[in-house]
Amino acid sequence: MDWDSMEKKKLSAVISTAFVVMGLAMAPAASVAAAPAAGKTAQATPADARFKDIYTREWKWRVAEKLERDDDAPDASRGFARVDAPAQEARRVYWAGILKQLDAIKPASLSPAERINFAVYRAQIASLHDAQVFREFEQPVNADSAFWTGVTYGARRPLKTTQAYRNYLDQLEGIPAYFDEEIGNMRAGLARGFTPPKVTLAGRESTLLSVTEAKTPQDTVFYGPFKEMPSTMPAAEQEALRRQAVAIIADKVQPAHAKTLAFFRDEYVPKARTTLAAQDMPGGKDYYQSKIVEFTTTNLTADQIHAIGLAEMAKIRAEMHAIMQQVGFKGDLQAFLQFLRTDPQFYAKTPAELLKSAAWTAKRFDAKADQYFGHLPRRRFAIVPVPDDQAPFWTAGRGGPGMYWVNTYNLPARPLYSLPALTLHESAPGHAFQIPLAQEQKGVPPFRRAYISAYGEGWALYTERLGAEMGIYETPYEVFGMLSYQAWRASRLVVDTGVHAKGWTREQAQAYLMENTALSKHEVETEVDRYISWPGQALSYYLGQMAIQEARARAEKALGPKFDIRNFHDTVLHMGSVPLPVLQQRIDAFIADGGPSPYPKEG
Template structure:
């Protein structure tokens, strides 16, 4: 079922009559009622999703965890987006500045996508999967070293309140998954098997010699081990009692109940099929997911064909590297060589791997000035992914706070340092860290000209498209001097091209998990374990994996267009500024903006 892409026109000038002559002028005066609407919209979204507020550094809602699965919450969300989409009609583009017109278009798209997402049952009846869902986010926060602050008595009290409400969500998740089994909304068995250990680990407690339960090693007890020095002994004792109680009598029983349900009834009911098309309204949901994640009106067939074309193109580049390093076998044999080459697995400790990423940063720093005029003020660090989620996690970036006091974090999963292959490390750092997500997100958050709602909004085609685009900047930044690291970049790009093929294959063409895994093994140098984790990731979140390559190709297309049109006037630093200054926007709006910039520069 095809959907028509939202048509968004961003009008930059008005034609008015002046002394019998038509002149082009721009609205420059701020539209106060419209900007109040943007403020109210942002405030409403933070209240709808207080977890997002916490990650943005807004601590007003740190004690709140709404039951996202309840009928009441779902109706509240629907009413919110319906109301604001209707309010936009009160404001004519002719009365708005160019920036305000962009905000209007973005807000309209945001509302439309949220309403479309809410029209399906997927978010409610699939509340838990192995890598995307809010239970994993809560585990991060529970570690005491993430976005939830633990510096004051109020902070510890806030977290207790949030945990009480989170427990309600856990009970609801159990009920919704049981409803899903009844209605045909159930995860594939392979995904369920990955979730079970996550909940079993949270169910485990030890007892002392007298049989008294000891929760001191539980993940959710972590904040108790990090009391600020300012706390009195009485305050410490109070929180020890309260945290022990909520773990013993609420959270651990809920975790145990879910673990038991997952490995018994839910696993028995698990789907043998891999794609979302096998659940009710699955085809329609996937068409929506494509539109939502790529911000285009491309069809699954078009994306599949594009993926096959990109795979062929990148394979030809890989053949050149294989020849350069003197490998005599086939490209598939070269993949196996790269997967197992001892020289590419030189580490024995996680610290050595983290140090390696910091060394990449140091190496490229002198070249950044040539490509970027603006650099973020928000600090940046590299950390190992937490153990409780490391086995199923991919490398990722967590944004810093809006005020810049909490750094952006590049998380690296290192289940086994001795088996860690460094072949893609340079491209991975460019993508997840600098100048990928850290530049893109931090510069957006620091941009005082953007309304607040656009500082935290996320469109995967733009955000992931930019990050993948930056992987191609490696040679310009003094990297990829080692042919294996360049091959790693090609491998990373191939990985995203393969996603176009396997995601559409799984969700629109009836591919099995095993077929998708084999296609990946045949066309990239990732390990089988890594590929399996990736394929299961696509199964858990249909369409998200399409956004990277679609966005990257659009940004590369716009750069080529600007360079061809402007010639000597083309400035790569200014092009990057133009792409980044608006923050996350749908690709149609980005293309419109860059085309207008090109005309202005001409």
């Protein structure tokens, strides 16, 4: 649903006001210039060499600490990083030193490409350092995920080589020691009141139970890679690896999960804090502001974000009422939302139906992709259901490189009218499209492939609106589903700041989402608990979308008939994840250059 010029003007005014007070966490005084055009090389400066030496050494240190993976050695044994208190303090000291070195460099002395790298890198290091200062490692669990769910991701990926299987077994061997260190961190967090609110932890032990209550090691998620092994691997070798896996899972993995379960259920949850706000945690307002900086890449305050959310909600409600008139609904918004939540026509009857509907939307995008994008990622994605042990507390869907997970748990909570917007956001042209493009970048430092939430979530939310322009939504109800999702993300600006800075209750936050979106009661409850236990993350989406929409409106106005939507999208995506003000300055350069594609012409 394309906005008319008046709506774009209003949006530009709101976001421009926001950007006046933004300022970056890394806040270099000099502006960020565009990277050189394809085929051109800017002259390197002495400052470039100093900066490159800093980030090259620091990245090698991160890899040695097992905080990052070495792309040049994909089969290298990784294991677990140390996460105990001495290792965490050493990281704080190290990153503090890196910040001091970076602050000795004037961004204006760097070449254009390195100026962008500097803006991204300094914000990244500042975020890593702040997390250590506030000792976030003492809370390795929230309503959405936990350290023990993180270790299952390797078990859900196919392994292709003997070395990969051996590395995986080494990781399984290391689980007991890793879990013990994390339990130590959680005890330290308990001692100072740095935990998720108790109310958000109810039932979160289910992912531990799925391992501890498995009848055999083969029934656990960790045995998954051994169920289908490469046909090129000799049968005897396959059998030997399977025997090792069974023994390690039985002797080490399951006992480690049982120990963690007992701690979580008997000690951690009973003693977790009963307050909700981040401002009630150690560090208070400074801690919450650090999360705002991390997740929005701005210095906006909670009050400013709350006001933006309220203003945007008013606009979206007006659009919702227009759809209600279009379908001839007689009644108010609350009656319409109740109709959408309860009428069987809007819900899949089987998990397969939901998955197939998601696939249909994904293929509809494929038919339009070349009209809106000039450069496509090489990597494709699969559509799969969310694992049973995680589904009750997960979002409706989640996407990333090679995968789009659709939550088929509790089908009456998964409306079909919202599925097209969800699919665009999580698959293509959202996360399963944008993240591979960032990973496929050539000639950039490895830290540039990191994910910046305001950019990544902002882009994915922007693609939901883009779906209306592309003709993806087939009915007014699907358009309303998109608007409901827009309201959901705008509501987050209100709810997150309401809970963490304005004293809102859990019930107040749930009521706000129920009154302003078509989300089911189940989704509202799981989402609110996610925001309560993960301060600031919910702010990424709508502020990021606003920045992209403002940049597009500005480019359309300045370039007129020269504006090419494919070139604009390619330019936004070509950079990979960047802080929002850096994106704005890149679009300034895009406009000044006449709106060209960032990719070289073929042929």
